[in-house]
Amino acid sequence: MEYQQSNGVHPAKIRAVDVSAYYGSKKAIDSVTLDIPEKTVTAIIGPSGCGKSTFIRCLNRMHEVIPRAKVTGAILLDGEDILVQDPVQLRRRVGMVFQRANPFPTMTIYDNVAAGLRLNGVRDRNILDQRVLRSLKQAALWDEVKDELNSPGMRLSGGQQQRLCIARALAVEPEVLLMDEPCSALDPIATAKIEDLIYDLKKSYTLVVVTHNMQQAARVAEFTAFMYLGRLVEYDRTQKIFENPAEKLTENYITGRFG
Amino acid sequence: MTEVAQRKALALGLERLNENMRNLAELSELAIRKAIDSLQHVSETEAREVFDVDNAMYELQFVIERNCVDLIALHAPVARDLRTITTSLKISTDFDRIGRYSKDIAEISLKVGKESPTLPEKLENLTRMADLTIHMVDTSIRAFVNRDAESVKDIGKFDDAVDDMHDELFLELVKLMENRILRVSQGAEYILVSRYLERIADHAVNVGNRVVYMMTGEQPRHAAPYFKKSGPDGMKDSTSG
Numbered sequence: 001m002e003y004q005q006s007n008g009v010h011p012a013k014i015r016a017v018d019v020s021a022y023y024g025s026k027k028a029i030d031s032v033t034l035d036i037p038e039k040t041v042t043a044i045i046g047p048s049g050c051g052k053s054t055f056i057r058c059l060n061r062m063h064e065v066i067p068r069a070k071v072t073g074a075i076l077l078d079g080e081d082i083l084v085q086d087p088v089q090l091r092r093r094v095g096m097v098f099q100r101a102n103p104f105p106t107m108t109i110y111d112n113v114a115a116g117l118r119l120n121g122v123r124d125r126n127i128l129d130q131r132v133l134r135s136l137k138q139a140a141l142w143d144e145v146k147d148e149l150n151s152p153g154m155r156l157s158g159g160q161q162q163r164l165c166i167a168r169a170l171a172v173e174p175e176v177l178l179m180d181e182p183c184s185a186l187d188p189i190a191t192a193k194i195e196d197l198i199y200d201l202k203k204s205y206t207l208v209v210v211t212h213n214m215q216q217a218a219r220v221a222e223f224t225a226f227m228y229l230g231r232l233v234e235y236d237r238t239q240k241i242f243e244n245p246a247e248k249l250t251e252n253y254i255t256g257r258f259g
Numbered sequence: 260m261t262e263v264a265q266r267k268a269l270a271l272g273l274e275r276l277n278e279n280m281r282n283l284a285e286l287s288e289l290a291i292r293k294a295i296d297s298l299q300h301v302s303e304t305e306a307r308e309v310f311d312v313d314n315a316m317y318e319l320q321f322v323i324e325r326n327c328v329d330l331i332a333l334h335a336p337v338a339r340d341l342r343t344i345t346t347s348l349k350i351s352t353d354f355d356r357i358g359r360y361s362k363d364i365a366e367i368s369l370k371v372g373k374e375s376p377t378l379p380e381k382l383e384n385l386t387r388m389a390d391l392t393i394h395m396v397d398t399s400i401r402a403f404v405n406r407d408a409e410s411v412k413d414i415g416k417f418d419d420a421v422d423d424m425h426d427e428l429f430l431e432l433v434k435l436m437e438n439r440i441l442r443v444s445q446g447a448e449y450i451l452v453s454r455y456l457e458r459i460a461d462h463a464v465n466v467g468n469r470v471v472y473m474m475t476g477e478q479p480r481h482a483a484p485y486f487k488k489s490g491p492d493g494m495k496d497s498t499s500g
Contacts, residue, residue, distance in 0.1 A: 131402050155328040215335050242337045244476025 010037035013057060013176060013206040019073035021054050021063055028054045029165065030230040031073070036223075038175075041198055041207045043221035045214055047258070049093045049256065051230040052117045056178045059208065060094035061087045077176070091158075092120060094154065095169035099181040101161035103153035103168075109136075110149040112164055116172040135249065140197050141169035159190025179209045195220050214254055218242050223227050271336040273343060276326040279319060284400040286316045287354040289403050290361035291396055295389045296450065297365050301372035309365035323351045339473075346473040353418040353462040353469075357396060360455040367448045374445055381435060385449060388424040390418060390457045392463070396451065399466035401488040411467030420467060421460040428453045432452075 012035035022027040029051040036042050044052040057063040058071050061082060075082045082090050103112045113132045114122075120148050122128060132149075137144040141163040146158070153164055162182060169177060179198070183191040198207060198220045209216050217224050218238055225235040226247075234241065234250045245251045299303035323479045327348045330336060336344055395417050403413040430449060436446040471479050 033380070214337070243341065245338055254337050254339050256269070 008042055012036060013038035013078065014208075015031050015063045015074075015076040015079075016055075016059070017074040017076070019055070019058060019071065019075060019235045021051070021058050021072075022068075022070045022172045023066065024068040028230055030225075031232075032243065033073075034225055034232055034235050038206050038207060039204070039224060041200055041202050041209060041221040042076060042225065043208045043217035044208065044225045044227060045212070045217050045253075046227035046233075047253070048212075049149050050227040052225075053180050053210065055154075056096075056180060056208055056210055059176070060091050060096055062091075062096065086201050092116075092172050092252065093177060095172065095174035095175055096163070096177040096178045097165050097169055097182050099184050099256045101158060101165050101185070103156075105152075105154050105160050106254070107144050107153055108150045109153050109156070109164060112153040113167045116168055120172060131166075135167040135171040138201070140169050141167055152162060157190070159186050159193060161193060162186060162190070163197065166194075170201075176208065179207065181210055181212060184212060191216070214242075225252060228253070237251055269330065269336060270289050270293060272326065272330045272334065273340060275325065276330065276344065276347055279323050279326060280351065281404055283316060283319050283323060283351055283354045284403060285356040286312050286319070287361075288393070288396050288400055289392055290316065290358045290490040291364075292362040294361035294368070295386075295393065298371075298389075299386065299488070301368060302367060303372070303401060306365040306369050307468065309361050313358045313362040316355055319357045342473045342476065344353060346469045350466045350486075352467045353465045354401060356462050357459050360429040364452050364455050367452055371445055371448050374442065379442060382449060384428050385453060388428060388453065388456050392422055392460045395421070395460050395463035395467075398465040401472065402467055402470045403473075406470075406474055408458040408471045411470055412457050412479075414464050418460050418464045424454050438480055 003182050013090060016032055016034050016036075019029060020027060021031045032051075042167065044055065047068060047139045053081065054063060057080075061071075062088070063069050063071055071083065072124045077085075077090070077093065082094075107115065108133055113135050114128050117128060117131055118179075122131070133142065136145065141160060144160060145164075148155075150189040156164060162185075166177075166182075183194050186194065195216065198209065199205060209217070209221060219240045223235065224241040226245075226249075228249060232245045233234060233243055236246070240246075240252060241250060245254065290309050291304045293309045293312065296302060297309060328345050330344050331341075334340075395414060398414060399411055402408065427477075432441065432446045432450050432453070435441040435445050441449070468479050471477065
């Protein structure tokens with residue numbers, strides 16, 4: 001499936017085909033099929049426990065890290081099945097930012113950003129410097145931390161820590177960035193900064209954002225998927241979902257008439 | 260405020276908006292009915308009542324606008340809730356225009372009433388046009404109040420009939436004036452009444468189309484009364500002014 005956008009055609013970057021995910025015998029995701037278009041923001045909404053976080057954790061094989069967890073179906077990244085790829089290499093291409101900012105507590109701001117690069121074997125100081133500078137600029141954090149790169153990352157505010165984690169994810173030059181409720185612990189000003197950042201990042205990256213905040217989905221995403229009880233109920237352009245959803249269940253959820 | 264409390268407040272706000280909209284809609288129908296009565300029976304009392312109704316509608320329109328802005332600003336409504344609010348905002352203007360044209364007709368009834376105590380018998384087509392226009396206003400209001408998109412799907416056909424009646428009435432009135440059956444000062448006023456009725460019918464179509472949008476999310480473009488062919492001058496905006 002291809003999505004026609006005003007600025008051209010966005011082919012699917014990720015295709016999930018009949019994906020089911022399990023925790024032991026419990027099915028958390030039930031036969032989800034959807035295409036995530038390249039260089040756009042796709043939001044995944046739904047009530048707690050609907051499987052939205054589990055779904056994005058499948059997209060970089062984080063789900064399988066949990067004991068007795070299992071994924072079936074196919075997940076294609078640029079047409080290639082990720083379930084047969086090396087997970088470490090995959091996670092370099094498909095980065096992730098979590099709900100709670102999790103900078104490495106003993107590391108400086110610089111080392112936090114450089115950590116992923118070093119893990120991937122980059123040792124050249126010039127390359128490290130360039131990537132740290134670029135990543136912090138991309139994450140809209142450079143101006144705030146440029147004079148304290150050797151301070152501990154934990155000294156930053158919550159919003160800054162979250163942007164530091166985004167910079168860390170961007171440093172290894174991923175193609176896809178998964179964000180699991182990236183603003184749920186942030187105040188409105190920090191949230192606005194992250195949302196502006198998401199808006200800028202979609203020029204270069206494919207973003208998938210799980211959010212409980214429906215207005216955030218409406219603000220940042222071109223496409224929105226609504227999940228309920230592990231199933232994909234509706235997936236369409238964000239305008240369609242929020243102005244005239246096709247499914248009654250979607251309408252009930254987004255208008256708060258959910259019982 | 261918790262999410263549940265927010266939804267309760269939204270539901271209450273929508274209820275209040277709906278009640279105000281229902282009042283405005285009913286007042287607009289009352290205005291057109293009374294305006295036509297005042298024209299047919301040359302009743303100054305009824306004409307004055309139209310002026311009062313129009314004033315009340317004007318005030319109510321501002322209250323509705325405030326309701327809508329508050330709901331959007333405070334509750335970030337989506338889907339049908341959002342469509343209900345935007346529809347109310349749009350069609351409150353249509354209702355206001357219906358009230359304003361009714362007032363214009365009532366003013367004419369006072370002017371022509373000084374010359375002739377009743378509507379000339381020759382103008383039975385004007386009465387028929389008024390009946391059809393009132394029927395259209397009534398249909399679109401019922402559709403809005405009952406949230407019934409189905410009942411207004413053919414409202415465009417009635418509008419075409421009103422347009423034809425307006426064209427015919429124009430020629431008829433010109434002939435009556437040429438033959439000196441009607442004075443020019445009277446005939447010109449009745450031409451204006453015909454024009455106002457034609458406009459009111461356009462606003463009824465707008466309301467009907469917006470009800471379809473409110474209920475289905477689809478905008479029925481085929482029936483839009485905008486930019487219809489109007490004689491040799493070509494395009495016109497049939498709902499402005």
